[in-house]
Amino acid sequence: MDQYTVASSMVLDYLWDDAAFRAHFYAKGYELRDIAPLVDQVFRAAYMQFLSSLPPAEVRVIRRDVIDELIIEMVENPAFEGTWHSWDEAYQERFLAVQSEPLFALRLMRLYAEEASAAYRQAFDAYEADAAGR
Numbered sequence: 001m002d003q004y005t006v007a008s009s010m011v012l013d014y015l016w017d018d019a020a021f022r023a024h025f026y027a028k029g030y031e032l033r034d035i036a037p038l039v040d041q042v043f044r045a046a047y048m049q050f051l052s053s054l055p056p057a058e059v060r061v062i063r064r065d066v067i068d069e070l071i072i073e074m075v076e077n078p079a080f081e082g083t084w085h086s087w088d089e090a091y092q093e094r095f096l097a098v099q100s101e102p103l104f105a106l107r108l109m110r111l112y113a114e115e116a117s118a119a120y121r122q123a124f125d126a127y128e129a130d131a132a133g134r
Helices: 003-016 019-026 032-052 056-075 078-086 089-134
Strands: none
Touching: 003 019, 003 032, 003 089, 019 032, 019 078, 019 089, 056 078, 056 089
């Protein structure tokens, strides 16, 4: 799983705590265990669409804040600091992307849970309609 799939799964779990979000799926006869396997197939794309719908400048600020907090936490750990500095810049960037995306996604939920909920419900509804048409 890549960082976007992990993030989309975490967002699904976060949204599932909302009664209105769950009700959308319960009304169709689905439980979380039924839709969770669709994370890569349905909800990753929903997460990416949700991200692209947000104000780019605000997204950059939030992402930068999450990454800065992550770097500070890692570098303040003496056991990790040497490891961090032994990596080349490309590896550091990839590591940060993988580690930060799920944290970034959860931070976005504080501000944009309704928008994420709509994107996830719409993506599932489109998937369901497509599956019914086959």
